[in-house]
Amino acid sequence: MRLFLSINFSNRNKKLIQNKVNLLKTKIDEKVKWVKKENWHITVKFLGEVKSDRLAKVKNKINEIKSYESFYFQISNVSAFPDLNYPKIVYMGINRGKEKLIEINKELEEKLAELNFEKEKRSFTPHLTIGRSKDYTNIKKLSNQLKNIIDESHFVNIYAKANKISLMKSELKESGPNYKEIFSKNIK
Numbered sequence: 001m002r003l004f005l006s007i008n009f010s011n012r013n014k015k016l017i018q019n020k021v022n023l024l025k026t027k028i029d030e031k032v033k034w035v036k037k038e039n040w041h042i043t044v045k046f047l048g049e050v051k052s053d054r055l056a057k058v059k060n061k062i063n064e065i066k067s068y069e070s071f072y073f074q075i076s077n078v079s080a081f082p083d084l085n086y087p088k089i090v091y092m093g094i095n096r097g098k099e100k101l102i103e104i105n106k107e108l109e110e111k112l113a114e115l116n117f118e119k120e121k122r123s124f125t126p127h128l129t130i131g132r133s134k135d136y137t138n139i140k141k142l143s144n145q146l147k148n149i150i151d152e153s154h155f156v157n158i159y160a161k162a163n164k165i166s167l168m169k170s171e172l173k174e175s176g177p178n179y180k181e182i183f184s185k186n187i188k
Contacts, residue, residue, distance in 0.1 A: 002170040003050045005062070005108055006041035007101065008181070009128075013160045014040060017075070017092070020156050021130055024078065027149055030142040032090060032131040039179055042094070042126055044101065044165065045108040047117055054115070059183050061111040062167060068104065068187045073097025075128060075158040078149055087142050090131035092156055101126040104165065163187055 009017065014037050021034065050058065076095035080087030094101060105124040113119050133142055149155055167183040 001050055001052060001055075002172070003047040003058070003182075004043050004168050004170060005045040005047070006043050006166050006168050007104075007162045007164075008041045008166050009160055013158065014038075016158045017128070017130075020092070020158070023155075024130070024149065028142065028145045030145060031134060031137050032142065033134055034131045035129055036176060039177060040128055040130070041166075041168070041179070042101065042128055044105045044124075044126075045112060046120070047112070055182075057115055058112070059167065061115060062108070062165065062183065062185050064111055065104070065107045065165075065185070068100070068162075070161055070163050070187045071097055071100050072159050072161050073101060073126070075156055075160060077156055078146065079127075080143075080146055081125075081127075084146055084150070085143055086139060087146055088133050089129055090133070090142075090146065091127040091129050094126040094128075097162070098126045100162070108165075
């Protein structure tokens with residue numbers, strides 16, 4: 001099964017994010033495959049394919065991480081990976097609270113490395129993926145449209161609360177991925 005660890009959003013946060021995504025869609029007329037709101041989350045560690053006989057050990061390692069107090073983080077900007085000049089992934093970035101998300105990622109990387117999960121080579125950038133460009137996307141046009149939005153101050157300003165770390169199962173279907181929480185560790 002394909003697994004990842006995430007911080008998920010409340011329904012209230014998803015409504016606020018949806019308002020911003022809808023506004024974004026009016027400003028971007030280039031073809032982008034938008035992520036469905038039920039799939040919005042912040043990935044804190046991607047595990048990939050995991051055999052079911054390893055699941056109990058993964059859950060134990062998640063339970064071993066230190067207890068974090070619940071905290072707020074701020075979704076504060078729109079940007080792209082690998083960069084704004086070549087936007088393959090459109091995302092909303094995290095400002096306040098990102099240090100805590102980085103700390104959680106770092107601890108999960110260490111704990112899961114004990115089970116031989118490979119550590120991510122790139123530095124962790126907490127973000128919410130909202131869209132992906134495709135082969136038919138005019139990258140230069142999308143880049144220019146995103147840069148114009150970024151110039152608008154305070155386009156995004158949403159506060160969300162991290163209450164738990166969720167172990168998610170990803171099933172890839174023709175209609176797109178379907179995510180299901182299979183385990184969680186509360187952040188108190």
